[in-house]
Amino acid sequence: MVFAYDTEVSLVEAAMLVNTVDSDGVDALADPAGLQVWLAQHPFTGVILGNADEVAEVRAVRTQLRRLWQVADRDAAVPIINDLLAAADARPFLTRHDEWDWHLHVTPPDAPLAQRMAAEAAMAFLELVRADDWGRLKTCAADDCHDVLVDLSKNRSKRYCDDGNCGNRAAVAAYRARKRAR
Ligand SMILES: [Zn+2]
Ligand SMILES: [Zn+2]
Secondary structure (H helix, E strand, C coil): CCCCHHHHHHHHHHHHHHCCECCCCCECCCCHHHHHHHHHHCCCCCCCCCCHHHHHHHHHHHHHHHHHHHCCCHHHHHHHHHHHHHHHCCCCEEEEECCEEEEEECCCCCCCHHHHHHHHHHHHHHHHHHCCCHHHEEECCCCCCCCEEECCCCCCCCCCCCCCHHHHHHHHHHHHHHHHHC
């Protein structure tokens, strides 16, 4: 493990949130029903309203999080992370829920969903800054894919997103190229 377990989970969840819009602009979070489906697979504790404003706020957080993959380095990420923390009105406290042992939350359970998501992500990204390990954030190496990923491998060798197809297609293309070369 590279970072604390909850940090790694939060980073991967942030990447999956960013990836809810695909390269063609198809948005899994287009409406409250879409958000509900997503939350069923990516559970979040606390209040969930299920209305249009909430989805819009989550999409706005998603846009901010994507910027973290676009900045040149961690120095450029710091203002974004600080903004997320300030907007979250962060007040750290220890909590224990579901299968999770004591860990840090920085927003009360009745804070808006988007605010809690932003705060949790910010708390994870700041660990990347502290560890000077911003290079863990990558964009899928496939030409036609703009999905983001968090490379938590020991040798930092991860290149493709988690949807499986990109890595496979690249392997097939490389195989064909080798065959042609022979
Ligand atoms: Zn928690
Ligand atoms: Zn991909």
